[in-house]
Each structure stands twice: as structure tokens, then as C-alpha cells.
Amino acid sequence: xxxxxxxxxxxxxxxxxxxxxxxxxxxxxxxxxxxxxxxxxxxxxxxxxxxxxxxxxxxxxxxxxxxxxxxxxxxxxxxxxxxxxxxxxxxxxxxxxxxxxxxxxxxxxxxxxxxxxxxxxxxxxxxxxxxxxxxxxxxxxxxxxxxxxxxxxxxxxxxxxxxxxxxxxxxxxxxxxxxxxxxxxxxxxxxxxxxxxxxxxxxxxxxxxxxxxxxxxxxxxxxxxxxxxxxxxxxxxxxxxxxxxxxxxxxxxxxxxxxxxxxxxxxxxxxxxxxxxxxxxxxxxxxxxxxxxxxxxxxxxxxxxxxxxxxxxxxxxx
Amino acid sequence: xxxxxxxxxxxxxxxxxxxxxxxxxxxxxxxxxxxxxxxxxxxxxxxxxxxxxxxxxxxxxxxxxxxxxxxxxxxxxxxxxxxxxxxxxxxxxxxxxxxxxxxxxxxxxxxxxxxxxxxxxxxxxxxxxxxxxxxxxxxxxxxxxxxxxxxxxxxxxxxxxxxxxxxxxxxxxxxxxxxxxxxxxxxxxxxxxxxxxxxxxxxxxxxxxxxxxxxxxxxxxxxxxxxxxxxxxxxxxxxxxxxxxxxxxxxxxxxxxxxxxxxxxxxxxxxxxxxxxxxxxxxxxxxxxxxxxxxxxxxxxxxxxxxxxxxxxxxxxxxxxxxxxxxxxxxxxxxxxxxxxxxxxx
Numbered sequence: 001x002x003x004x005x006x007x008x009x010x011x012x013x014x015x016x017x018x019x020x021x022x023x024x025x026x027x028x029x030x031x032x033x034x035x036x037x038x039x040x041x042x043x044x045x046x047x048x049x050x051x052x053x054x055x056x057x058x059x060x061x062x063x064x065x066x067x068x069x070x071x072x073x074x075x076x077x078x079x080x081x082x083x084x085x086x087x088x089x090x091x092x093x094x095x096x097x098x099x100x101x102x103x104x105x106x107x108x109x110x111x112x113x114x115x116x117x118x119x120x121x122x123x124x125x126x127x128x129x130x131x132x133x134x135x136x137x138x139x140x141x142x143x144x145x146x147x148x149x150x151x152x153x154x155x156x157x158x159x160x161x162x163x164x165x166x167x168x169x170x171x172x173x174x175x176x177x178x179x180x181x182x183x184x185x186x187x188x189x190x191x192x193x194x195x196x197x198x199x200x201x202x203x204x205x206x207x208x209x210x211x212x213x214x215x216x217x218x219x220x221x222x223x224x225x226x227x228x229x230x231x232x233x234x235x236x237x238x239x240x241x242x243x244x245x246x247x248x249x250x251x252x253x254x255x256x257x258x259x260x261x262x263x264x265x266x267x268x269x270x271x272x273x274x275x276x277x278x279x280x281x282x283x284x285x286x287x288x289x290x291x292x293x294x295x296x297x298x299x300x301x302x303x304x305x306x307x308x309x310x311x312x313x314x315x316x317x318x
Numbered sequence: 319x320x321x322x323x324x325x326x327x328x329x330x331x332x333x334x335x336x337x338x339x340x341x342x343x344x345x346x347x348x349x350x351x352x353x354x355x356x357x358x359x360x361x362x363x364x365x366x367x368x369x370x371x372x373x374x375x376x377x378x379x380x381x382x383x384x385x386x387x388x389x390x391x392x393x394x395x396x397x398x399x400x401x402x403x404x405x406x407x408x409x410x411x412x413x414x415x416x417x418x419x420x421x422x423x424x425x426x427x428x429x430x431x432x433x434x435x436x437x438x439x440x441x442x443x444x445x446x447x448x449x450x451x452x453x454x455x456x457x458x459x460x461x462x463x464x465x466x467x468x469x470x471x472x473x474x475x476x477x478x479x480x481x482x483x484x485x486x487x488x489x490x491x492x493x494x495x496x497x498x499x500x501x502x503x504x505x506x507x508x509x510x511x512x513x514x515x516x517x518x519x520x521x522x523x524x525x526x527x528x529x530x531x532x533x534x535x536x537x538x539x540x541x542x543x544x545x546x547x548x549x550x551x552x553x554x555x556x557x558x559x560x561x562x563x564x565x566x567x568x569x570x571x572x573x574x575x576x577x578x579x580x581x582x583x584x585x586x587x588x589x590x591x592x593x594x595x596x597x598x599x600x601x602x603x604x605x606x607x608x609x610x611x612x613x614x615x616x617x618x619x620x621x622x623x624x625x626x627x628x629x630x631x632x633x634x635x636x637x638x639x640x641x642x643x644x645x646x647x648x649x650x651x652x653x654x655x656x657x658x659x660x661x662x663x664x
Contacts, residue, residue, distance in 0.1 A: 118631070129624060130624070132624025132628065138620060292460040302450035303442060
């Protein structure tokens with residue numbers, strides 16, 4: 001849909017709209033509550049943002065190919081249990097982290113294998129693993145929670161370097177990597193091309209199956225990585241880790257302007273989407289002190305942004 | 319190619335037969351371990367548990383048949399339950415049941431219509447609309463209930479929902495009625511044929527002059543109505559209304575629809591398959607209880623449900639890839655999914 005008819009004037013409409021919305025929100029928030037714009041306070045409250053943010057990176061790539069991954073939150077539950085069980089039997093944090101990542105890759109690999117080799121729709125596959133991963137975690141751990149992984153490990157998520165939480169650096173690095181991958185490598189072009197016309201990409205000799213397999217496996221890997229941060233932040237590993245994360249992550253990616261049909265979107269949009277949702281939540285919860293309002297606002301933001309994008313598209317075509 | 323595998327493949331192609339065999343095998347195994355599984359009380363319990371899922375699955379199936387999806391029914395159920403509690407419980411507004419219940423049904427239908435409008439006229443993909451509603455409606459529910467549970471629904475409604483008429487609760491009778499009604503719509507009306515036609519090829523349907531907007535609006539509104547109906551007949555069975563009602567219900571319903579053999583790309587599926595899937599998936603928990611695996615077993619419920627979907631889709635792929643000796647060739651694989659085909663030739 002984005003393939004222009006020769007005279008596309010300005011290609012950054014989505015980002016511009018998101019930027020304007022974000023700035024408008026921040027200005028309003030700043031006027032209503034002057035303490036809101038304090039950078040230190042913002043960074044302190046940003047801790048749980050980084051977990052969504054990390055998951056949103058592979059999710060952007062997957063949605064760009066026209067797929068979806070509903071299982072990331074459940075994969076986190078499974079990874080957390082693997083982490084906890086490994087720690088309680090070996091007592092080694094490093095080994096537990098490794099197991100956690102491996103379990104994540106394995107889970108993502110199962111998704112990728114079913115989607116690319118068995119040709120099943122991603123929505124169905126990840127719906128199945130959404131239930132299966134969480135169920136595996138619950139079944140294996142029997143609802144038990146593991147905790148007390150030591151002071152040093154807590155520093156992974158709680159520590160600050162120069163006033164900025166450590167996971168933020170990780171996100172910055174990975175986001176840059178993903179953005180460069182998408183815009184500067186053949187692999188990135190394949191991701192967009194698969195989203196536009198998978199059949200054509202396959203006929204031009206690209207191993208579409210392998211690209212998809214790698215994408216879903218990397219989503220699993222990211223779930224493992226996120227679990228490590230999550231477990232470190234709460235110092236607890238339980239099967240309910242990451243419950244409902246998939247919805248927030250998908251919301252951020254879609255609000256960020258990535259088309260759910262694939263082929264259009266970028267990492268910059270996703271970063272803006274993440275910030276917009278995060279700031280909206282912060283503002284709503286500070287202003288009205290009602291937690292439930294947050295989910296209403298985020299749900300409406302999701303539907304509203306898509307309506308807006310649709311409206312813009314129609315106008316562009318005219 | 320032996321004739322035995324040939325027959326096996328042909329049998330498995332009929333999703334209903336496979337599901338029925340699975341139900342029979344599981345029942346046989348469990349009842350040898352504990353004959354109490356076949357007691358009338360337990361069978362009735364399975365029926366009662368499956369009733370709300372069956373009712374809503376009838377609607378969601380039609381939505382999926384048109385090539386869309388609805389994952390908001392769980393939150394919608396919670397919102398409607400809260401609304402029903404506020405309207406007719408004796409601690410709140412104390413409206414008459416005969417005003418309150420039609421209001422709940424109307425509200426469900428209107429929210430279904432709203433979803434449909436956003437999908438058809440707003441042109442927002444249904445997965446996104448219902449994902450947004452899943453979050454928003456859940457938030458609205460907790461807001462509406464102000465963190466408190468609601469009890470004190472009218473006695474009459476409670477006893478109808480619990481013991482019911484002729485030994486079966488109201489929800490089971492309603493489920494039977496809805497099943498028959500939906501069955502008639504699908505097999506005996508033009509509306510049913512049109513829904514399937516739209517799902518198998520939106521482009522061809524449009525060229526024949528069918529209104530995509532109206533058909534999809536119907537499917538979503540019907541789902542909203544049925545969700546309200548399921549709420550009205552099933553929720554009074556519970557001792558009190560909590561904001562957590564219907565958590566995960568949307569996924570259970572979609573699972574039933576998919577395991578029941580409805581193609582997610584639209585246009586294909588049978589009601590019988592969906593109902594067998596509802597029974598099979600509802601059986602998981604009672605079966606685990608009867609196998610006496612205790613608390614440990616119940617924790618595996620979700621894993622087993624996930625496994626069922628995986629099994630269903632894998633059989634689908636394996637079976638459709640291997641041609642039988644008959645003239646019936648392999649089922650052609652659609653090149654594009656329903657999500658992509660949305661942007662069809664304009």
C-alpha cells in the first residue's frame with residue numbers, strides 16, 4: 001500500500017503524527033502537573049518500560065513480515081520457571097541465565113518451525129503456544145515460585161549507570177542494531193518484501209522459511225533475555241511472569257505505525273509508539289490515580305491510532 | 319501406499335470423526351480408571367461447563383467464517399456481567415429482571431455492532447479492534463465494579479441458572495436452542511451461504527453483489543448478542559459476580575473454533591466440529607480430576623489445551639499434504655492468509 005505512485009511527498013507521516021501526539025501529551029502533562037517532566041523521575045519510573053521495549057523489537061520484525069507472535073508473554077513464564085528450577089538445583093546464576101535463553105530460543109524455534117515448515121497461520125500457532133508455554137511453566141513448577149538469587153543479580157535490572165537504568169542501554173543497542181538490520185542489510189529488505197508479497201520473494205529464490213524461522217526464534221531469544229531482566233527486577237521467578245505482555249507489546253508496535261498486514265513500518269515508529277503508550281499510562285495513573293483507566297486509554301489509543309492512519313491513507317490516495 | 323493409511327487419512331480429513339474418536343477414547347480410558355466418570359451427575363456437569371462456550375462459539379465461528387476474528391468475548395462477558403449485576407441485583411439499582419435482562423442483551427448486541435462497524439466501515443483489522451476492546455472493556459469492568467464483588471441477583475434467576483427446568487440448567491437449554499438456530503442459519507438460509515461465500519472469496523462475493531459490510535456486521539452483532547445471552551444464563555450460577563469473570567474465555571472460544579476445523583482464512587467449517595471441540599476441551603479439567611492426579615494435574619490444563627490446538631493444526635497439514643489414492647487430490651493451500659487477502663484487488 002505504501003508503494004507510491006511516483007509523487008510521494010513526505011514519507012514520515014506516521015512518525016510525524018506520533019511525534020506531535022507525544023509532544024502534545026508531554027506539554028499537557030507538564031502544564032497540569034509540573035513535576036511530570038522531571039527527567040530523573042521519568043527514568044526512575046521507566047523500569048518496566050524496558051521489558052516491553054525489548055520484546056517490541058523482534059515483534060516489529062515479525063509483524064513486518066505479516067505475522068504475529070502472541071506467545072511472548074507465555075514464553076517468559078516458561079523461561080522464568082526454567083531459570084528458577086535451574087538455579088534451585090545448581091545455584092549458579094550464569095548457568096540459569098544460559099538455560100533461560102536456551103529455553104526461549106527453543107520455544108521460539110517451535111513457533112518458527114510450525115509456521116515456516118508446516119505452513120500454519122502464525123496466529124494459530126502462537127495462540128496454541130500461548131496456552132502451551134504458560135501451561136508447561138505452571139505444570140513443571142506446580143505454581144511454586146523461586147527467589148533469592150543474590151544481590152549482584154538484582155543489579156542487572158535495578159542498577160544505574162550515569163542515572164540511566166542498565167536495561168535502557170541494552171535496549172538502545174539492540175534497537176540500533178534492529179534499525180540498521182532493517183535499513184542496511186539484504187535480510188532487512190527480505191523482511192519488508194515478505195510482508196508485501198511472500199510468494200514473489202519465494203519465487204525470487206529467497207529462503208522465506210529460514211527468514212521466518214530465524215525471526216520467531218529471535219523473538220523467543222528476546223523473551224528469554226527479557227525474563228532475565230524481569231526476574232532480576234522482582235528477584236522472583238514464577239510461572240506467571242510476563243502475563244499479558246503480548247498485548248501491550250503488539251499495541252506499541254501497531255500504534256507505532258507498523259501495518260498489521262506487513263510490509264510497512266520501522267523501528268523508529270515502534271520506539272515512538274512505546275514512548276507514547278508509556279507516557280500516556282504514567283500521565284493517566286498520576287492524574288487520576290485509577291489503575292483501570294490505564295487499560296481503557298491504551299485500548300482506545302490502539303483503535304484510535306489505526307482509525308487515524310486509515311484516514312490518512314485514504315487522503316493520501318486522493 | 320497401503321490402503322490402511324489411505325483409510326486413516328481419509329478418516330482424519332473429516333475433523334468431526336477424529337474429534338469424536340478422541341472423545342470416545344478419552345472417555346473409555348477415564349471410565350476404566352474410575353467408572354464414576356460416566357455417572358449422570360458428572361456428564362451433566364460437563365454439559366453445564368460447556369454451555370457458555372458452546373453458545374459464544376456459535377457466534378465466533380460465523381465471524382471466523384467471514385475471515386475475521388473476535389478475541390474480545392471474554393472481556394465483553396465480564397462487562398455485561400457487571401452491568402447485569404448493577405442493574406438487577408438487590409443491592410444496586412434494583413431494576414426488574416424484565417427490564418434489566420433485555421438491556422444487557424441490547425448492550426451486548428450494540429457492542430458487537432460497534433466492533434463490526436470499526437472493522438467494516440473503519441477498516442481497522444478485526445484482530446486489532448478486538449485486541450483493543452479486550453483491554454478497554456476489561457478496564458471498564460473494573461471501573462464499573464469499583465473493586466467490589468456484586469451479589470444478590472434475583473432468586474428466580476439464580477435458581478433457573480442452577481437447577482433449571484427438567485433437571486438441566488437454563489444455560490444448557492439455551493445452548494441447545496442457539497445451536498439449532500445457528501445450524502439452521504448456516505444450512506438453510508441464504509444468509510448462511512452468503513457468510514461462507516464471503517469467507518471463501520471476498521472479491522467474488524463482492525462481484526456477485528453481496529454486501530460485505532452487512533454480512534460482517536451481522537456476524538459481529540450476533541457474537542455480541544450471544545455473549546450477552548451466555549452471560550445472562552450462566553453467570554447467575556456463580557455465587558457472586560467478580561471482575562475476573564471470563565478471563566481467558568476469548569482464547570478458549572477461538573481454540574474451540576479452530577480445533578473444530580473452521581479455517582482461520584474463512585469460508586470453511588462445520589458447526590458439529592466446533593461443538594465436538596467444545597466438549598473435548600471442556601472435558602480436559604474433569605478428566606484430570608477423575609484420573610486422580612490431584613492438584614499437580616490441574617496445573618497442566620493449559621498445556622494440554624495448547625497441545626490440542628497444535629495437534630489439530632499438525633494433522634491438518636500432514637493429512638492435506640498426502641494425497642489419497644482417490645480422485646480427491648490434496649487440498650490446495652491458499653497462497654495468502656486472511657490477514658493479507660484483506661488488501662485484495664481494489
